Amino acid sequence: MSVQERKQRERADRERLIVATARQLAEQQGWDAVTTRLLAERIEYSQPVLYSHFRGKREIIGAVALEGAAELAATLRAATSTVAGQRARVTALARAYLDFAERNPAVYDAMFQLDGGLVFANEDTPEPLKDAFAALLESLGEVAGDGVHPGLFTELFWAALHGLATLTRARRLPPEVTEQRTQLLVDRLAVL
Amino acid sequence: MSVQERKQRERADRERLIVATARQLAEQQGWDAVTTRLLAERIEYSQPVLYSHFRGKREIIGAVALEGAAELAATLRAATSTVAGQRARVTALARAYLDFAERNPAVYDAMFQLDGGLVFANEDTPEPLKDAFAALLESLGEVAGDGVHPGLFTELFWAALHGLATLTRARRLPPEVTEQRTQLLVDRLAVL
DNA sequence: CTCGGTTGTCTAGCGGTGCTAGACTCCAAT
DNA sequence: ATTGGAGTCTAGCACCGCTAGACAACCGAG
Numbered sequence: 001m002s003v004q005e006r007k008q009r010e011r012a013d014r015e016r017l018i019v020a021t022a023r024q025l026a027e028q029q030g031w032d033a034v035t036t037r038l039l040a041e042r043i044e045y046s047q048p049v050l051y052s053h054f055r056g057k058r059e060i061i062g063a064v065a066l067e068g069a070a071e072l073a074a075t076l077r078a079a080t081s082t083v084a085g086q087r088a089r090v091t092a093l094a095r096a097y098l099d100f101a102e103r104n105p106a107v108y109d110a111m112f113q114l115d116g117g118l119v120f121a122n123e124d125t126p127e128p129l130k131d132a133f134a135a136l137l138e139s140l141g142e143v144a145g146d147g148v149h150p151g152l153f154t155e156l157f158w159a160a161l162h163g164l165a166t167l168t169r170a171r172r173l174p175p176e177v178t179e180q181r182t183q184l185l186v187d188r189l190a191v192l
Numbered sequence: 193m194s195v196q197e198r199k200q201r202e203r204a205d206r207e208r209l210i211v212a213t214a215r216q217l218a219e220q221q222g223w224d225a226v227t228t229r230l231l232a233e234r235i236e237y238s239q240p241v242l243y244s245h246f247r248g249k250r251e252i253i254g255a256v257a258l259e260g261a262a263e264l265a266a267t268l269r270a271a272t273s274t275v276a277g278q279r280a281r282v283t284a285l286a287r288a289y290l291d292f293a294e295r296n297p298a299v300y301d302a303m304f305q306l307d308g309g310l311v312f313a314n315e316d317t318p319e320p321l322k323d324a325f326a327a328l329l330e331s332l333g334e335v336a337g338d339g340v341h342p343g344l345f346t347e348l349f350w351a352a353l354h355g356l357a358t359l360t361r362a363r364r365l366p367p368e369v370t371e372q373r374t375q376l377l378v379d380r381l382a383v384l
Numbered sequence: 385c386t387c388g389g390t391t392g393t394c395t396a397g398c399g400g401t402g403c404t405a406g407a408c409t410c411c412a413a414t
Numbered sequence: 415a416t417t418g419g420a421g422t423c424t425a426g427c428a429c430c431g432c433t434a435g436a437c438a439a440c441c442g443a444g
Contacts, residue, residue: 120364163355172312188381
């Protein structure tokens with residue numbers, strides 16, 4: 001049995017290598033550069049090996065997205081856990097979110113811009129995605145205001161953050177005043 | 193001279209045909225289906241003709257985006273011009289924006305999601321794009337609140353609308369409660 | 385220790401993409 | 415009527431995601 005276990009372990013290692021390499025490649029040269037040929041070359045296997053792990057390129061993107069969602073959730077919790085006061089906590093959350101999107105553009109794209117074959121807002125949404133939303137909800141639910149559904153409020157706040165993140169990164173919004181926009185967002189949307 | 197004028201006119205007509213066909217094709221079957229081969233077939237010319245009008249596919253997307261921006265600006269002005277009262281006007285604006293994105297997903301993608309080679313937030317931003325932002329500013333500037341820069345406020349409100357539009361259409365947000373989210377957005381962000 | 389069979393990997397190639405070089409046609413001006 | 419240039423087309427390049435089928439490597443049975 002030990003032989004099979006070793007093979008399974010090696011296989012799992014290789015799968016992680018594929019995802020990590022795809023992510024690295026995407027962050028360095030953009031998702032367009034992540035071709036199955038180049039990816040295969042980087043992991044030092046031939047193309048068909050990729051298809052023995054994933055159904056296709058979209059599933060590889062999906063795997064990167066899930067990894068990113070877990071990181072985002074952890075990042076948000078880390079940024080808010082040590083901060084006292086609702087206002088400061090929400091501000092820290094917003095900054096952490098926008099910062100994550102700016103520092104990991106390819107991962108952010110995999111999660112929200114590209115088609116990774118993932119299902120959202122649904123009972124069979126993958127756990128990391130639900131958890132990332134939960135991380136938002138933890139800080140935002142308490143500032144939703146009276147009579148406002150915390151989930152609905154979180155959705156709105158999230159959408160605003162997402163809009164800021166994508167439009168800024170696509171150079172549709174001037175990046176110099178990001179901080180002012182963030183302040184305004186927190187001031188207006190949150191009930192403190 | 194009349195011959196050259198006729199040729200120029202025919203050329204301009206054909207260019208409009210290309211853009212209109214690309215848009216129609218994208219709305220019907222998605223941008224993935226807009227291949228240069230299929231597009232050429234639809235306009236009943238060969239592929240190279242496309243490249244005598246545009247540098248490449250991205251420029252065709254850009255042309256659709258500009259057309260869409262002009263329409264969006266007109267739509268927003270039409271939706272707000274007849275409405276009395278700041279609150280009602282801003283609500284009408286938000287609904288019109290989200291409605292436009294939902295009814296013209298391919299055009300919306302061309303403007304904000306895909307790479308159409310366009311420049312934003314810049315002095316040499318194409319006129320229709322600046323005008324679309326101006327249309328937002330006209331209704332939103334008056335509800336920015338004291339001491340808040342109208343342009344900055346409009347950017348934030350726009351980002352929130354954009355986030356709602358994209359996340360809803362990508363099925364990242366449940367569509368049933370769009371109206372509630374819109375109401376909450378207007379209530380919180382606008383100073384009435 | 386040999387041998388069959390399974391499991392894993394590779395080479396080669398299919399049908400598609402955006403884009404373009406070079407041949408050709410057709411027509412306006414001489 | 416001739417000719418030069420504008421306009422269009424055919425054919426093909428290099429690349430894409432993906433896969434069939436050949437081949438090698440290894441495990442377990444005799």
